[in-house]
Amino acid sequence: xxxxxxxxxxxxxxxxxxxxxxxxxxxxxxxxxxxxxxxxxxxxxxxxxxxxxxxxxxxxxxxxxxxxxxxxxxxxxxxxxxxxxxxxxxxxxxxxxxxxxxxxxxxxxxxxxxxxxxxxxxxxxxxxxxxxxxxxxxxxxxxxxxxxxxxxxxxxxxxxxxxxxxxxxxxxxxxxxxxxxxxxxxxxxxxxxxxxxxxxxxxxxxxxxxxxxxxxxxxxxxxxxxxxxxxxxxxxxxxxxxxxxxxxxxxxxxxxxxxxxxxxxxxxxxxxxxxxxxxxxxxxxxxxxxxxxxxxxxxxxxxxxxxxxxxxxxxxxxxxxxxxxxxxxxxxxxxxxxxxxxxxxxxxxxxxx
Amino acid sequence: xxxxxxxxxxxxxxxxxxxxxxxxxxxxxxxxxxxxxxxxxxxxxxxxxxxxxxxxxxxxxxxxxxxxxxxxxxxxxxxxxxxxxxxxxxxxxxxxxxxxxxxxxxxxxxxxxxxxxxxxxxxxxxxxxxxxxxxxxxxxxxxxxxxxxxxxxxxxxxxxxxxxxxxxxxxxxxxxxxxxxxxxxxxxxxxxxxxxxxxxxxxxxxxxxxxxxxxxxxxxxxxxxxxxxxxxxxxxxxxxxxxxxxxxxxxxxxxxxxxxxxxxxxxxxxxxxxxxxxxxxxxxxxxxxxxxxxxxxxxxxxxxx
Numbered sequence: 274x275x276x277x278x279x280x281x282x283x284x285x286x287x288x289x290x291x292x293x294x295x296x297x298x299x300x301x302x303x304x305x306x307x308x309x310x311x312x313x314x315x316x317x318x319x320x321x322x323x324x325x326x327x328x329x330x331x332x333x334x335x336x337x338x339x340x341x342x343x344x345x346x347x348x349x350x351x352x353x354x355x356x357x358x359x360x361x362x363x364x365x366x367x368x369x370x371x372x373x374x375x376x377x378x379x380x381x382x383x384x385x386x387x388x389x390x391x392x393x394x395x396x397x398x399x400x401x402x403x404x405x406x407x408x409x410x411x412x413x414x415x416x417x418x419x420x421x422x423x424x425x426x427x428x429x430x431x432x433x434x435x436x437x438x439x440x441x442x443x444x445x446x447x448x449x450x451x452x453x454x455x456x457x458x459x460x461x462x463x464x465x466x467x468x469x470x471x472x473x474x475x476x477x478x479x480x481x482x483x484x485x486x487x488x489x490x491x492x493x494x495x496x497x498x499x500x501x502x503x504x505x506x507x508x509x510x511x512x513x514x515x516x517x518x519x520x521x522x523x524x525x526x527x528x529x530x531x532x533x534x535x536x537x538x539x540x541x542x543x544x545x546x547x548x549x550x551x552x553x554x555x556x557x558x559x560x561x562x563x564x565x566x567x568x569x570x571x572x573x574x575x576x577x578x579x580x581x582x583x584x585x586x587x588x589x590x591x592x593x594x595x596x597x598x599x600x601x602x603x604x605x606x607x608x609x610x611x612x613x614x615x616x617x618x619x620x621x622x623x624x625x626x
Numbered sequence: 627x628x629x630x631x632x633x634x635x636x637x638x639x640x641x642x643x644x645x646x647x648x649x650x651x652x653x654x655x656x657x658x659x660x661x662x663x664x665x666x667x668x669x670x671x672x673x674x675x676x677x678x679x680x681x682x683x684x685x686x687x688x689x690x691x692x693x694x695x696x697x698x699x700x701x702x703x704x705x706x707x708x709x710x711x712x713x714x715x716x717x718x719x720x721x722x723x724x725x726x727x728x729x730x731x732x733x734x735x736x737x738x739x740x741x742x743x744x745x746x747x748x749x750x751x752x753x754x755x756x757x758x759x760x761x762x763x764x765x766x767x768x769x770x771x772x773x774x775x776x777x778x779x780x781x782x783x784x785x786x787x788x789x790x791x792x793x794x795x796x797x798x799x800x801x802x803x804x805x806x807x808x809x810x811x812x813x814x815x816x817x818x819x820x821x822x823x824x825x826x827x828x829x830x831x832x833x834x835x836x837x838x839x840x841x842x843x844x845x846x847x848x849x850x851x852x853x854x855x856x857x858x859x860x861x862x863x864x865x866x867x868x869x870x871x872x873x874x875x876x877x878x879x880x881x882x883x884x885x886x887x888x889x890x891x892x893x894x895x896x897x898x899x900x901x902x903x904x905x906x907x908x909x910x911x912x913x914x915x916x917x918x919x920x921x922x923x924x925x926x927x928x929x930x931x
Binding site: 471484 | 760784
């Protein structure tokens with residue numbers, strides 16, 4: 274939250290809004306026209322879905338301090354809820370399906386967040402782990418969720434909104450971009466409000482927050498609800514805009530960890546960090562496979578790629594936790610501060626996220 | 627850091643005189659609440675403890691404690707380590723439930739004070755081991771003191787409805803006010819986690835004062851700060867009473883600072899109240915001298931402000 278606020282404070286609101294404006298023109302205008310289908314289909318659309326999921330997890334873990342290992346469950350709930358809403362209530366516009374799917378995910382998230390009211394520290398994470406296994410099991414076990422597909426696979430309907438169809442790579446990218454932009458702006462507003470301060474207060478000192486009059490129950494459940502809502506919406510994008518055919522096995526514990534790693538690498542309690550981390554997680558395997566193929570040729574097959582990817586990401590997480598717990602975003606801020614000093618623009622020291 | 631250098635307060639705008647003993651009467655216009663009823667005969671105590679007992683697994687932490695705190699006074703509770711001072715504060719703030727006795731806050735009487743509603747009753751407290759929110763800026767920390775005043779739901783906050791905006795504007799103005807009062811302007815955008823201990827004590831005090839509490843509970847406010855900072859904090863505490871109209875209960879084992887600052891002092895020893903009175907009465911009380919001061923330490927009395 275304060276990330277953005279403090280950044281604009283440092284660089285001046287004008288420079289900051291120019292930067293945002295340029296980024297928006299590139300993202301909404303230049304890329305859909307000039308970018309290749311591969312870029313939008315295989316890189317940017319999954320990046321957007323994962324970034325939104327990471328924003329959601331960051332609300333819960335980075336800001337409100339509740340560790341979650343069940344992100345993929347809410348990801349899946351969003352995808353399957355939107356699928357069923359579309360299938361069973363075809364009158365609803367797709368955009369409404371997307372929002373309602375978010376609310377379904379929020380409801381499930383709140384249920385699994387209830388134990389966090391009694392448990393402290395590491396233990397609520399176990400409850401979210403239960404969500405992870407329960408949701409995956411339920412989606413496979415009960416055919417209703419996947420319209421009786423034997424292995425729980427669903428085929429997402431074509432994206433369309435207000436008479437326009439978004440089936441091309443550029444269309445699906447633009448749809449995702451619009452959803453992620455709106456959701457991120459709303460999240461930012463929430464985090465900059467008193468509710469956002471309450472999240473951090475509960476994270477930093479629960480007893481003091483309680484004495485001051487922060488409603489602990491409401492605040493924690495709201496964090497679970499908002500977080501699951503965002504992850505659910507991201508799940509809809511993942512299923513409808515990116516993969517278009519998904520199965521429960523695709524939302525396994527690995528996916529939960531992937532989202533958790535994004536916010537650890539990107540930077541906890543920073544929305545920009547969520548985007549940076551997601552970009553890294555998406556681009557890194559592509560770079561690694563190119564690099565591996567160039568250096569080692571045929572030996573570097575997909576098995577080796579996956580192994581080396583895990584090893585490097587694992588090592589990176591340890592390195593970040595030890596040397597820079599605030600993640601990539603802290604490195605980025607320091608880099609920008611150094612540039613600012615060189616160009617003679619005085620800046621304040623780096624803020625906390 | 628700012629202001630920390632001075633033993634005497636660097637004050638903005640000459641609002642208060644630097645002297646530690648600002649006469650109460652001159653500030654009657656500012657301190658609206660606390661002194662209105664002061665001196666008008668029978669008034670209800672802000673806080674009254676009756677017969678409070680508390681034990682942990684057979685070990686008595688508090689035994690039959692009675693304590694009354696009058697409107698607008700600075701009331702100290704002192705005692706050696708383990709005397710039950712912190713337990714007492716935790717009972718008043720509802721973190722502990724006493725085995726026996728009742729706590730009366732203004733007109734409400736409780737067997738177990740509801741911690742979550744403490745702020746609504748006009749009671750705030752600080753903590754011995756600093757309870758600032760390290761991830762928030764100083765300003766946001768102070769704003770947290772008004773969390774209970776934000777009645778707009780989160781959707782209204784996102785949408786920025788007139789109600790949400792009005793509350794936000796009011797709260798920010800109140801926060802700016804107390805930030806100026808405690809000389810935190812220069813660090814208000816800094817993350818609390820990056821500031822030194824002495825400054826954080828003031829941040830915590832600011833967060834407590836921003837809600838203009840009727841009762842302020844301070845848990846060892848002078849623990850771990852330098853002598854200069856002690857004088858400064860003592861002045862801030864006194865100003866909190868004089869300008870913000872808060873009745874103050876502070877627990878402390880640094881007897882020197884307390885004697886100069888407090889109107890009345892209660893002394894605890896092994897969970898019992900062994901003395902209660904003005905600093906002079908307490909200082910000359912034989913039971914206190916025996917139990918707490920032991921052989922009179924010259925250096926401790928020197929600290930008296």
